Amino acid sequence: MLLDALTLSLGYNATLVAVGATLLGIAAGVTGTFLYLRKRALLSDAISHATLPGVGLAFLVMVAFGGDGRALPGLLVGSALSAALGLILVQALTRHTRLSEDAAIGAVLSVFFGAGIVLLTVIQTLPSGRQAGLDTLLLGSTAGMLRGDALLIAAGGALVLALVLLLRRPLLMVAFDPDYALTRGLNLHRLDLAAMGLVLAVTVVGLKVVGLILIVALLIIPPVTARFWSDRAGTVVALAGVFGGVAGYVGAALSATAPALPTGPLIVLAAFALFVVSLAVSPSRGLLAALLAARATRARVHLRQGLVTLGQGLPVHEGYTRRLLTRAGLTRPDGVPTEAGRAAAAAALRDEARWRLLRRETGTEAEALVARDDGLTDLAGLLTPDQLRALDARMARPAGVTP
Amino acid sequence: MASLDLIAEDGVTRPATDPAGQALALRGMTVSYGGAPAVFSVDADMPPGTMTAIIGPNGAGKSTLLKAALGLIPRVSGVVTVFGRPIPEARDRIAYVPQRASIDWDFPTRVIDVVMMGLYRELGLLGRVRARHRDAALDCLRQVGMEDFAPRQIGQLSGGQQQRVFLARALAQKADIVLLDEPFAGVDAATEAAIVAVLKGLRDAGRTVVAVHHDLSTVADYFDRVLILNRRKLAEGPVAEAFTEAALSAAYGGRLATAARDRNAG
Numbered sequence: 209m210l211l212d213a214l215t216l217s218l219g220y221n222a223t224l225v226a227v228g229a230t231l232l233g234i235a236a237g238v239t240g241t242f243l244y245l246r247k248r249a250l251l252s253d254a255i256s257h258a259t260l261p262g263v264g265l266a267f268l269v270m271v272a273f274g275g276d277g278r279a280l281p282g283l284l285v286g287s288a289l290s291a292a293l294g295l296i297l298v299q300a301l302t303r304h305t306r307l308s309e310d311a312a313i314g315a316v317l318s319v320f321f322g323a324g325i326v327l328l329t330v331i332q333t334l335p336s337g338r339q340a341g342l343d344t345l346l347l348g349s350t351a352g353m354l355r356g357d358a359l360l361i362a363a364g365g366a367l368v369l370a371l372v373l374l375l376r377r378p379l380l381m382v383a384f385d386p387d388y389a390l391t392r393g394l395n396l397h398r399l400d401l402a403a404m405g406l407v408l409a410v411t412v413v414g415l416k417v418v419g420l421i422l423i424v425a426l427l428i429i430p431p432v433t434a435r436f437w438s439d440r441a442g443t444v445v446a447l448a449g450v451f452g453g454v455a456g457y458v459g460a461a462l463s464a465t466a467p468a469l470p471t472g473p474l475i476v477l478a479a480f481a482l483f484v485v486s487l488a489v490s491p492s493r494g495l496l497a498a499l500l501a502a503r504a505t506r507a508r509v510h511l512r513q514g515l516v517t518l519g520q521g522l523p524v525h526e527g528y529t530r531r532l533l534t535r536a537g538l539t540r541p542d543g544v545p546t547e548a549g550r551a552a553a554a555a556a557l558r559d560e561a562r563w564r565l566l567r568r569e570t571g572t573e574a575e576a577l578v579a580r581d582d583g584l585t586d587l588a589g590l591l592t593p594d595q596l597r598a599l600d601a602r603m604a605r606p607a608g609v610t611p
Numbered sequence: 612m613a614s615l616d617l618i619a620e621d622g623v624t625r626p627a628t629d630p631a632g633q634a635l636a637l638r639g640m641t642v643s644y645g646g647a648p649a650v651f652s653v654d655a656d657m658p659p660g661t662m663t664a665i666i667g668p669n670g671a672g673k674s675t676l677l678k679a680a681l682g683l684i685p686r687v688s689g690v691v692t693v694f695g696r697p698i699p700e701a702r703d704r705i706a707y708v709p710q711r712a713s714i715d716w717d718f719p720t721r722v723i724d725v726v727m728m729g730l731y732r733e734l735g736l737l738g739r740v741r742a743r744h745r746d747a748a749l750d751c752l753r754q755v756g757m758e759d760f761a762p763r764q765i766g767q768l769s770g771g772q773q774q775r776v777f778l779a780r781a782l783a784q785k786a787d788i789v790l791l792d793e794p795f796a797g798v799d800a801a802t803e804a805a806i807v808a809v810l811k812g813l814r815d816a817g818r819t820v821v822a823v824h825h826d827l828s829t830v831a832d833y834f835d836r837v838l839i840l841n842r843r844k845l846a847e848g849p850v851a852e853a854f855t856e857a858a859l860s861a862a863y864g865g866r867l868a869t870a871a872r873d874r875n876a877g
Contacts, residue, residue, distance in 0.1 A: 245718065245719075247715075374736060374737065375736070377731065377734065377735075377736060378731075378736070380720075381728055381731065383718075384714075384715070384718050384720060384725075384728075385709065385713075385714060385728075387678070387683050387707070387709050387713060388707060388709060388728070388780075390681070390682065390683055391681050391682075391683065391702065391705065391706075391707040392702065392731055392732070393699070393702040393703075435719060438719060439719050439720070439721060439764035440719055440720065440721060440724065441718070441719045441720050441724070443719075444719045572800055572801045572804060573801075575799075575800060575801065576799070576801045579769075579799065
């Protein structure tokens with residue numbers, strides 16, 4: 209069953225859903241990256257919760273005009289309008305009052321969501337509202353998704369992607385260094401508004417599949433995951449799209465395996481799984497890498513200290529250091545240095561003496577070098593052979609005598 | 612424009628100059644963060660090919676004046692001209708090096724990418740990054756001695772190295788005026804020397820340099836002009852004329868100025 213789902217063999221409808229969810233995931237991951245880099249991730253939560261009253265009102269309007277209250281295009285227009293209103297309110301509160309943005313987000317998010325829930329409850333009591341099923345827009349549901357719905361989602365996602373690619377350079381400049389972007393003539397206010405508009409579009413397009421409560425996860429988790437794998441903004445954007453797409457696809461496929469499984473939570477869990485794996489094994493920023501690096505540094509410190517001690521003809525007391533030295537073939541198990549150990553100890557002592565000399569010297573070059581002395585760096589690796597010879601020659605001179 | 616030159620100044624007499632002859636001219640700059648003005652009615656001229664230090668005690672409004680001149684924060688009143696033109700028409704002639712503290716150093720961007728931002732006008736929205744753009748960026752890094760660091764993530768650099776990268780970004784803009792906000796704050800001696808050399812090179816090539824500066828002992832060595840500020844302008848002009856005991860006392864209070872001059876002499 210699971211394999212069938214992942215290979216799109218569960219039939220036409222499931223395939224439709226999977227394709228739609230994949231495109232949505234890509235659009236959300238790419239758009240969300242700019243939000244995350246601009247450090248305004250939470251704003252998307254306000255936007256998504258602010259869609260709910262619009263959904264209810266759109267339903268009532270469509271029914272009042274004798275139409276089908278559940279028509280997706282109408283619901284999306286309504287949700288977009290109310291989300292835009294919420295967004296404008298957050299901006300206005302932040303600009304014209306002393307409220308900080310997070311407080312404004314909290315206020316708008318809860319009030320709009322509360323109003324939406326009241327509206328939905330009222331609708332349930334209406335004769336025309338009994339079968340509305342508007343609550344599926346909270347957590348997303350793909351059961352009974354129509355071909356038109358899927359096409360709408362796909363087209364919306366593609367449009368958002370195209371706009372993001374067009375604006376990527378100014379958006380990144382604004383995210384990295386807003387003051388500088390202003391001095392280059394970029395319109396900060398309009399670019400921020402454009403980014404929010406794109407987030408709003410993703411949210412609205414994603415209502416059907418992921419639902420409004422969890423869309424924030426699809427906007428934020430993929431960029432955060434992608435950040436583990438690259439130090440380049442362009443690559444982070446692309447990877448966030450990939451991770452979002454994979455999460456959308458896997459989540460949608462899983463939800464197709466049983467009728468009652470909600471799509472949104474499964475997509476979010478899939479995104480979260482990618483995040484956990486990245487957190488653990490990312491080569492530069494992962495937990496495992498950090499652990500290994502800490503261990504390696506510890507071993508280098510102990511080896512170095514051990515060698516300097518040996519070079520001075522003193523016994524090494526710490527057990528860990530003794531084990532390291534023996535394992536590296538530098539001492540015999542009884543602690544007596546081997547041939548290689550004596551050579552390495554002499555080299556360590558010589559390096560220490562060079563650093564000592566350098567610390568006494570003045571001048572920008574010497575100071576720049578001394579700034580790099582962390583106790584583990586071999587000076588021979590930082591200087592040319594000629595510089596090293598000159599340094600050794602200065603060392604051979606008796607102290608206190610200047611030419 | 613002529614009427615602006617007649618704005619009376621508080622206790623400072625200065626012949627009226629034509630803003631059109633200045634690289635950067637400020638007239639009647641007043642900036643407030645909502646309450647009392649942080650900078651009050653400052654007139655200043657930065658002639659082409661000069662290097663000006665903006666000095667003054669903490670909270671004197673040095674950075675505020677610089678940011679307001681650039682339009683980064685709104686001003687209550689005042690006119691800014693760049694070679695006689697208003698700022699929006701002359702944006703491309705000004706390069707700005709912000710304070711290091713204002714940057715998120717964990718941002719996923721490499722040294723070379725930061726310098727490339729200086730080429731934004733050339734690249735536009737969709738222009739492809741070509742070899743000549745990369746070469747131009749690398750050349751700017753070379754001028755500040757940072758070409759070996761091009762592929763590094765910016766957070767891996769020391770404070771001084773980061774400052775040099777931001778100077779390289781300003782160089783990439785090929786601007787006529789370079790404005791720097793505390794370029795020497797928290798940098799090592801080697802970086803300070805490298806930055807000063809680059810800035811003097813710019814000035815000698817006819818560019819105009821303006822920097823918010825803290826260290827009174829290096830003003831005379833690094834700069835040829837000075838603008839002494841403490842909310843109001845207290846003195847302005849060539850270092851030899853304007854960097855006086857009297858002006859420093861007025862700005863810093865007597866004791867501090869004397870201490871600074873002593874350190875300078877010793």
